[in-house]
Amino acid sequence: MASTVNQPDSPATKRPGYGQLLRTPRAWTFLLPGFAARQPFAMLTIGIVLLVQNTTGSYGTAGAVAAVTGVSMAVFAPQNGKLADRFGQSAVLLPGVLVHTASVVLLTVLALSHAPMWALFAAAVPAGASVPQIGPMVRARWAAKLDGSPLMTTAAAFESVTDEFTFVIGPVLATALCTGVHPAAGLIAEATLTLVGGLFFAAQRSTAPAPNRAVDGVRAKHTSALTIPGVRALAVAFLGIGAVFGGMQVGLTSFTEEIGRQGIAGLLYGTFAAGNMLAGVVCGAIAWRRSPQGRLLIAYAALALACSALWAVHSVPLLGALGLLIGLCIAPALITGYTLVESLVPATSRTEAFTWLTGSVALGQAIAVTAAGQLADRVSASAAFVVPLAGTALALAVLVALRKRLKPRSEGRIVQASARGMSHRVPVTVD
Numbered sequence: 001m002a003s004t005v006n007q008p009d010s011p012a013t014k015r016p017g018y019g020q021l022l023r024t025p026r027a028w029t030f031l032l033p034g035f036a037a038r039q040p041f042a043m044l045t046i047g048i049v050l051l052v053q054n055t056t057g058s059y060g061t062a063g064a065v066a067a068v069t070g071v072s073m074a075v076f077a078p079q080n081g082k083l084a085d086r087f088g089q090s091a092v093l094l095p096g097v098l099v100h101t102a103s104v105v106l107l108t109v110l111a112l113s114h115a116p117m118w119a120l121f122a123a124a125v126p127a128g129a130s131v132p133q134i135g136p137m138v139r140a141r142w143a144a145k146l147d148g149s150p151l152m153t154t155a156a157a158f159e160s161v162t163d164e165f166t167f168v169i170g171p172v173l174a175t176a177l178c179t180g181v182h183p184a185a186g187l188i189a190e191a192t193l194t195l196v197g198g199l200f201f202a203a204q205r206s207t208a209p210a211p212n213r214a215v216d217g218v219r220a221k222h223t224s225a226l227t228i229p230g231v232r233a234l235a236v237a238f239l240g241i242g243a244v245f246g247g248m249q250v251g252l253t254s255f256t257e258e259i260g261r262q263g264i265a266g267l268l269y270g271t272f273a274a275g276n277m278l279a280g281v282v283c284g285a286i287a288w289r290r291s292p293q294g295r296l297l298i299a300y301a302a303l304a305l306a307c308s309a310l311w312a313v314h315s316v317p318l319l320g321a322l323g324l325l326i327g328l329c330i331a332p333a334l335i336t337g338y339t340l341v342e343s344l345v346p347a348t349s350r351t352e353a354f355t356w357l358t359g360s361v362a363l364g365q366a367i368a369v370t371a372a373g374q375l376a377d378r379v380s381a382s383a384a385f386v387v388p389l390a391g392t393a394l395a396l397a398v399l400v401a402l403r404k405r406l407k408p409r410s411e412g413r414i415v416q417a418s419a420r421g422m423s424h425r426v427p428v429t430v431d
Helices: 018-022 027-056 059-087 089-112 117-129 134-145 151-180 185-202 229-258 262-285 292-307 316-344 347-378 386-401
Strands: 414-419 422-429
Touching (some): 018 151, 027 059, 027 151, 027 229, 027 262, 027 347, 059 089, 059 134, 089 117, 089 134, 089 185, 134 151, 151 185, 151 262, 151 316, 229 262, 229 347, 229 386, 292 386, 347 386
Antiparallel strands (some): 414 422
């Protein structure tokens, strides 16, 4: 048996940069439309909260309607991912964007007509179920192109940065439209972007992973991603991350209204997302020595600690600074979780696995929006900030208990070598 070990100072062991990643052939053909198509995801929840709160006067009601959307997305997103793995991304996207656009328009009309809550819930279900899973689909395209490449970690970081950039732009844009133009303008913009961006992304068929139903003329065996213990552990962890997103959205919106400065809610949330984006850029440029499992636990513990002070802050500058810190802690957890999927899940189930994580974030966000909305209505805006702390603390406890499930699947041709205190994945050639 002959083996080749990369030395730490050799080019092969250095972290591939973003420039090298973006030179991947045909990457831009799905990155640009993917960026446009994922913008609505960051606008949907806050757009619903602002519109329904304006028409009903209740954050509790607004949070409940947004929560129905989030739960519906969490339930149906993995099924959409499974269908995309089997039949192809375009086959799922084309009807999905049409249903989503129609559902959001219907929800907007019902809210403006002061329809009963059950009608809002009825429209929220298809709106959430049909949210296009652009982020997971882009990640699946990277995984198909970079299978086994060191660039995969860089791609995971790049996608996290892209996601968070949308959360810088999306909430600020939705808030500005809802408060400066019309309460429904945020959701109308969301529906328009979904339709245009989603159809454009679906048209980029050449970079999409091959459907599993036809690999060399033989249907590939499909294993549900949720049967893998590591995916279940990550899904729990991502519930806590969703609790941060949902709790921050409601908490910041209600806090700024309480002090008579509602217009800066989007700016504060954008600062929080900017911290996430900044940390994502840094994480993708570092050649980590610690294992991804260890990094995930450390990042999650830091996130829970940062959330612990939210409820006690009553100053806008301090709240902005703390939001920035929380954002800095989220990115490492998100990036590491998505990176682990590549080593835990077979290629035939990756889109589904990514959608389980995205769905977990949506479910955590839905629960958090509901709980934070009730606390904001019945107690105070500051009480809503208890939700991110509770969500991250509970998820951290479960993640610590399930940490052994995050070990990568055995690939038979990869061994671990240690050189100068750093572990590397080393290709082995069998004679």
